[in-house]
Amino acid sequence: MESLYELIGGWATQGYLPAIFEHTFMIRGMLAAILIGPLLGGIGTVVVTKKLSFFTQTIGNGALSGVAIGLLFGEPVEGTYAGLYGFCLIVALLMTFVKNRSRLSNDTVIGVVLAQVLGFGIFMLVVVTNNFNIHQVEGILFGSLITLTDNDLIALGLASMIVGVIFCLIFNKIMLVGFNPILAKARGLRPVFLEYTFVVLMTIVVVASLKLIGALLVLVLIVVPAAGAQNIVSNLRQFVWVSIVFSTISTSVGLLLSAIFPIPSGAVIVLVSSLIFYGTLVLRPLFGKSGVQQGQA
Amino acid sequence: MQTLKAEKKSISSNNDQELVNLLEIEDLSVHLGGNQILKNINMVVKKGHIHAVIGPNGAGKTTLMRSIMGGMPHQGIIRFLFRSNSKIGYVPQLLEFDHSVPITVCDFVSIMLQDKPIFLSGSGSIRKKIVETLAITESEHLIDRLIGGLSGGEFRRVLLAQALEPLPEILLLDEPASNIDEYGAMLFEQMLNRLREEHGLTILMVGHDIKMILRMADRVTSINRRVMFDGTPDELQGPGKVDELFNGSMAISTENMEG
Structure with missing residues (x-):
């Protein structure tokens, strides 16, 4: 890792990159932003199409408890990965299970779990913060560039490779399952297996983006680029690509700005993605879209 | 009649x-x-x-269908x-998705006919196959329309077309007359x-x-x-x-x- 930082830092010294890249934390942050951006944009297209926004938020809320549980079991403050992945995966899989097995609507299941996970998280934090510093947790909630470590970057690299490959393999299938699970079954797919696989992918992406964007803001980065993209695209292929471009611009430009102004990276990244979104709203008529969607079928 | x-x-x-x-x-x-x-x-x-x-x-009609x-x-x-389960053609009542997402008829049929992710494949490669499929129900002219913008009758014909590719042994129709006007029906x-x-x-x-x-x-x-x-x-x-x-x-x- 060190030689990579030296190489990129060298470009900054020579004036090829802004001077801010002489700092290792900035290089780390930018690498993280470029790795996580496309994942958020890609996953976001499916989340928006399948109306899973608040499902994602629930996973994010689970991060509070995840960190607390990780700390309880003796994981270091800067990387409570077992606690985070463990707890968030359990929450996500359990929610999917309950949704499939009960007659409750998706919305109700999410509402119930969202509240419970948040309450449990706060409870756990109070229990655990007796013996550690609350500011570390703020980093989890709002994103904190400074706390990003080499290990985080390696974990992020691994996550983006795994998620990227699986996402490409199941994209068509998971879309079809979302449209109609029985139709997916009729076309020889395994809807339940695919649904769980996608839930695992979502969880990995959410947890991987915690340090850069923060648990409370990650939902925005999954939903807003895709929402912006759908304002100006005219088919599914464009939808995925434009969403990926929007989210990657948001994470990288947002990060750069957060280094210049002393605001948490997550907040600036969200602001940039929001600006893009409002831009697409303004530009919408240029892409032949009327203000009102005529929707039926 | x-x-x-x-x-x-x-x-x-x-x-x-x-x-x-x-x-x-x-x-x-x-x-x-x-x-x-x-x-x-x-x-x-x-x-x-x-x-x-x-x-x-x-x-329990839908439950029966799902069973x-x-x-x-x-x-x-x-x-x-x-012989095989794959020879069931299914025509769903509706597709569940956020209707502001632009999904064309072409997109919808492609995701069923190919494994390669739709965002990594050129538009031309599978288009011929999709036109042939839609032609079974005389709906090939709808290929570039958005799913959310189709009339009830057009939508039903697109759904029927996909169920007939490949030709099934049995065709299952879920609420074929819903959201469709008299003429379309x-x-x-x-x-x-x-x-x-x-x-x-x-x-x-x-x-x-x-x-x-x-x-x-x-x-x-x-x-x-x-x-x-x-x-x-x-x-x-x-x-x-x-x-x-x-x-x-x-x-x-x-x-x-x-x-």
Whole structure:
């Protein structure tokens, strides 16, 4: 890792990159932003199409408890990965299970779990913060560039490779399952297996983006680029690509700005993605879209 | 409507006894979340028949459909008397997605016909195949339209086209008459009758539109958690018969039934 930082830092010294890249934390942050951006944009297209926004938020809320549980079991403050992945995966899989097995609507299941996970998280934090510093947790909630470590970057690299490959393999299938699970079954797919696989992918992406964007803001980065993209695209292929471009611009430009102004990276990244979104709203008529969607079928 | 009726009668004039069974359901029961959704359902679908399953909302029609497709844990036996499960064509009632997401007819059919992610494949490669598929239901001109912008009848034809590629042994239609106007429904019926004649399709349709079912079906099974009636549409024609089956939850006057 060190030689990579030296190489990129060298470009900054020579004036090829802004001077801010002489700092290792900035290089780390930018690498993280470029790795996580496309994942958020890609996953976001499916989340928006399948109306899973608040499902994602629930996973994010689970991060509070995840960190607390990780700390309880003796994981270091800067990387409570077992606690985070463990707890968030359990929450996500359990929610999917309950949704499939009960007659409750998706919305109700999410509402119930969202509240419970948040309450449990706060409870756990109070229990655990007796013996550690609350500011570390703020980093989890709002994103904190400074706390990003080499290990985080390696974990992020691994996550983006795994998620990227699986996402490409199941994209068509998971879309079809979302449209109609029985139709997916009729076309020889395994809807339940695919649904769980996608839930695992979502969880990995959410947890991987915690340090850069923060648990409370990650939902925005999954939903807003895709929402912006759908304002100006005219088919599914464009939808995925434009969403990926929007989210990657948001994470990288947002990060750069957060280094210049002393605001948490997550907040600036969200602001940039929001600006893009409002831009697409303004530009919408240029892409032949009327203000009102005529929707039926 | 008169011509349709005549057409139907000519197709279904074969003696039922000579037809082989294509699908047999024995003692099918489904429990979900402590509720019994279906109880001891027994029915047989004959090869070449249009078989209708009717019942009021909440009668378990969709659960029956899901059980037949293998997407629902159940007790009892569902037996297909042909080789592979892949030969079932399914025409859903609706597609569940955020309708502001721009999904074209081409996108929708592509995700079913290819494994390669749609965002990594060129638009030209599979387009010919999609046009051929849509042409089965005379809907190839809809290829670049958004799914969310189709009329009820156009939407139904696109859904039917995908179910016929590859050509199935049995076609399952979920609420074929929902969200569709009278003219669209008539076109759709004509198309089904034509396809059935050309390909010898067996069709199982589930719905609560009595009019369409009485016109088209060779056999009707009425369910409300259990089987309430099983016979020919003619046997359903008596006054008050339909009301009785639907427990008054769906009153349909005889004038309406004549269409």
